[in-house]
Amino acid sequence: MKIKNVVLIPNKAKDCDGSYTEQVSNIFTSRGCRVEIGNITPMTDLAVVLGGDGSMLRAARNASARGIPLLGINLGRVGYMTETEIGDLGVLDRLFDGDYRIESRMMLDVIVPDERYGTRRLVALNDAVLASGVVTKMIDIGVDVDGSAACRYYADGIIVATPTGSTAYSLSAGGPVIDPVVHCISVTPVSAHSLTARPMIFSSESKLEIFGCGRREGKACLTVDGGVGIMLPRGSRVTVKKSSRVTKLIRFGKSPFCETLQKKLSEKDTD
Known part of the structure; x- marks a missing residue:
């Protein structure tokens, strides 16, 4: 170059x-x-x-x-x-x-509902975090993978991370440390109210849908790479999948x- x-x-x-x-x-x-x-x-x-x-x-x-x-x-x-x-x-x-050398890092497309345009696409190098819209309230979160129910957490929130993001907030929440050359998507609950809740790792080719699934769930808050929180109305579903973009890092x-x-x-x- x-x-x-x-x-x-x-x-x-x-x-x-x-x-x-x-x-x-x-x-x-x-x-x-x-x-x-x-x-x-x-x-x-x-x-x-x-x-x-x-x-x-x-x-x-x-x-x-x-x-x-x-x-x-x-x-x-x-x-x-x-x-x-x-x-x-x-x-x-x-x-x-x-x-x-140039090291390519996997990124995520995070697709959220948008009142004006129908959907809005954000891009994450580290992670997307879904939590309750009320700071002190837990949230019941479901995760579907490729159209099938995969896991459900009652927690402060969940972190969907790239391998790069596995050493950030996900690490603090007890998530797995993943070598950045491995292409996958990790899901880690934050302070889950359960003795059996565990992080999970999915193929980078999987499409994840994340949603509040409790009967009384109100608004949820989504943050992407630690940015400003996006308030999502009740019933919203967030889609997360591998992005066509990559981040190139000089090493x-x-x-x-x-x-x-x-x-x-x-x-x-x-x-």
């Missing part, structure tokens, strides 16, 4: 004076690249995100639509999806030596998945 046009996407809350953004910009301009700060365009060859995992998730929505690879520079706490730290910018030279070296996992989570524990 020839890199000529670079977009920097900084988290301004973590780079208040813009000094980190300036450091990165200077590296790319010294290599003859055209650097812009802000939005990805059709001319973009590479998008560089300065922030943490939240910043990466927001950037992935636009980058995946255009097939633009992302490189994450961690300014956050864990930065599981980022590839390098702000104190190790020398590694950027490897981009111009061709010493990197240096070939660290095994388990090694990266242990490193990132141990760094978090010692912060």
Whole structure:
């Protein structure tokens, strides 16, 4: 990949004076690249995100639509999806030596009812979470897979996650850790009121339908990749399936998945 046009996407809350953004910009301009700060365009060859995992998730929505690879520079706490730290910018030279690889991450299409258009499609790199519309209330949730009843949970909510999202909220809720090269969809209940409720993993080719199934269920709240909650009317069914989009991540070296996992989570524990 020839890199000529670079977009920097900084988290301004973590780079208040813009000094980190300036450091990165200077590296790319010294290599003859055209650097812009802000939005990805059709001319973009590479998008560089300065922030943490939240910043990466927001950037992935636009980058995946255009097939633009992302490189994450961690300014956050864990930065599981980022590839390098702000104190190790020398590694950027490897981009111009061709010493990197592009890792494709599976995404989800999340299709929700919409009063105006009938349905609305959202795209998730990490997860979709369905919970009660009332913060302190549990919800009775059913999950159908390929048209057949699969599981039912009485819980605070459920998390439908990609392998990338398995190390995020799903992990906190006791879900399985999944190698990102495995294509599948996991379903994990949040604080289920049951001794037998367990997470489940389905094929990436499956189509899941999620719905409130209690007789007295009111509105439900859906969040996608930690975004603003969408209130769904009673009886709504949310469809989740593998997306045709992927998120492309720049990777240096070939660290095994388990090694990266242990490193990132141990760094978090010692912060």
